[in-house]
Amino acid sequence: MFESLSGRLSQIFQRLRGKGLLTEADVEQGLKEIRSALLSADVHVEVVKELLSRVRERAVGERLVESLSPAQQLLAIVRQEMARVMGGEAQKLRLSGKPAVVVLVGPAGSGKTTTAAKLGRHLAKRGRKPLLVSADPERPAAAEQLATLAGRLGLPWASADQDPLAQVPQVLVQARRNLQDVVILDTPGTPPGLPPPAFLPALLSQIEPSDVLLVVDALTGQEALRVAEVFQPLGLTGIVLTKLDGDARGGAALSLPSRLGKPILFVGVGERPEDLEPFHPERMADRILGLGDLSGLVEKLQETGAAERAAKALKEGEFT
Ligand SMILES: Nc1nc2c(ncn2[C@@H]2O[C@H](COP(=O)(O)OP(=O)(O)OP(=O)(O)O)[C@@H](O)[C@H]2O)c(=O)[nH]1
Ligand SMILES: [Mg+2]
Structure with missing residues (x-):
């Protein structure tokens, strides 16, 4: 899932991390590369624009370049803004009516x-x-x-x-x-x-x-x-x-x-x-x-009952 987009984005952030402190030009260059990665991933051009303008605004506002690990902060901002364009909070079925x-x-x-x-x-x-x-x-x-x-x-x-x-x-x-x-x-x-x-x-x-x-x-x-x-x-x-x-x-x-x-x-x-x-x-x-999905895995385990079984087994000392 998302291999090509994830691959490109991870490379971009890896390179930024390697730089340590980021100049404004580094940030601009990073955003440009993210833009191109998103467009080649077939993301709608207006969505890309909106996403990047919010990231840029925050990156400047939060004084990224002066902080200790600017690349990590930029990644956190991109992550939040990406979640926001995808709807922010998870939504549920309404399921009203009988049935x-x-x-x-x-x-x-x-x-x-x-x-x-x-x-x-x-x-x-x-x-x-x-x-x-x-x-x-x-x-x-x-x-x-x-x-x-x-x-x-x-x-x-x-x-x-x-x-x-x-x-x-x-x-x-x-x-x-x-x-x-x-x-x-x-x-x-x-x-x-x-x-x-x-x-x-x-x-x-x-x-x-x-x-x-x-x-x-x-x-x-x-x-x-x-x-x-x-x-x-x-x-x-x-x-x-x-x-x-x-x-x-x-x-x-x-x-x-x-x-x-x-x-x-x-x-x-x-x-x-x-x-x-x-x-x-x-x-x-x-x-x-490319940040992994630990919480999704936990949910999957709970659904299959594997988490409960593992917990029970641990309690009963089966794993000692
Ligand atoms: N890999 C993959 N295949 C899927 C997924 N969802 C559906 N398919 C496959 O897509 C094909 C079409 O699925 P259907 O559920 O018959 O699609 P449909 O919309 O009901 O099709 P029509 O009734 O003809 O309009 C089947 O071969 C499914 O197995 C998915 O999430 N992943
Ligand atoms: Mg059908």
């Missing part, structure tokens, strides 16, 4: 169906009772794909493929009766740049979902922005950025939140159901800057 309805929309092949299953697993792990629903009248065997994934995860599913406008409301009534508290709705993809399927706006205004998530492929870089704009009229509440595992550049992650004014809530980092991570802007900035 709460989470709709996944996006271009063809972006990972909507896979994400529906991943999200179902994620919520079930946190004590929710999700129902996966296919509302895709266009793709042959759409429900089967979802059903297979649901089956593997032991999650319930339903099909509203034939006539989503009529069937989805019925499924919601049924879900409520069955005490399922979250319905995850998978919808058809359209070719990139084309508007969403015609039935979607009508369906969404009828069912009033609490979360409308745009699922986009990180590998498309800035193209993801153009695609996203087509979906904005649906009242997007957030973004799921998929295929980050194959994204060496990071342009979409850095550009989408500020350009769309919507938070990234989750990232897809692989094809397996467990390859979904809540999006934390600061952690993502750490990864982009």
Whole structure:
């Protein structure tokens, strides 16, 4: 993830560290190199401008050049500002309503169906009772794909493929009766740049979902922005950025939140159901800057129960 961008940024900071005290010219040169690294990573030019002007302002304001380890301070400022353009604080799903309805929309092949299953697993792990629903009248065997994934995860599913406008409301009534508290709705993809399927706006205004998530492929870089704009009229509440595992550049992650004014809530980092991570802007900035991701690892361990088991084993003296 982010190999090419991380590689360039680490080199820049390594060189700055090697210099010890930084002159203003050193800082300017560093910022210029960061700018070029971000642009080649396909970060939107306005985002790069905004990011660097804030970094420059702070670097001057905080008297970087007179401090003891200016390169470290500059790195800390870049890290904070990078997290800020990616949304600052981590955001959560709204999940209001009984059941709460989470709709996944996006271009063809972006990972909507896979994400529906991943999200179902994620919520079930946190004590929710999700129902996966296919509302895709266009793709042959759409429900089967979802059903297979649901089956593997032991999650319930339903099909509203034939006539989503009529069937989805019925499924919601049924879900409520069955005490399922979250319905995850998978919808058809359209070719990139084309508007969403015609039935979607009508369906969404009828069912009033609490979360409308745009699922986009990180590998498309800035193209993801153009695609996203087509979906904005649906009242997007957030973004799921998929295929980050194959994204060496990071342009979409850095550009989408500020350009769309919507938070990234989750990232897809692989094809397996467990390859979904809540999006934390600061952690993502750490990864982009090659600073490692310790807190993400701890979260992963907690989810699998490995941390508790390790702690228990330690207590019982198994490791002595
Ligand atoms: N590497 C990787 N592959 C992913 C990720 N998310 C989805 N995929 C793959 O992307 C392909 C398309 O995924 P789908 O979930 O079928 O995409 P979709 O948006 O439902 O596609 P349509 O219904 O045709 O619009 C599949 O091969 C998935 O395994 C991810 O985070 N990482
Ligand atoms: Mg699909």
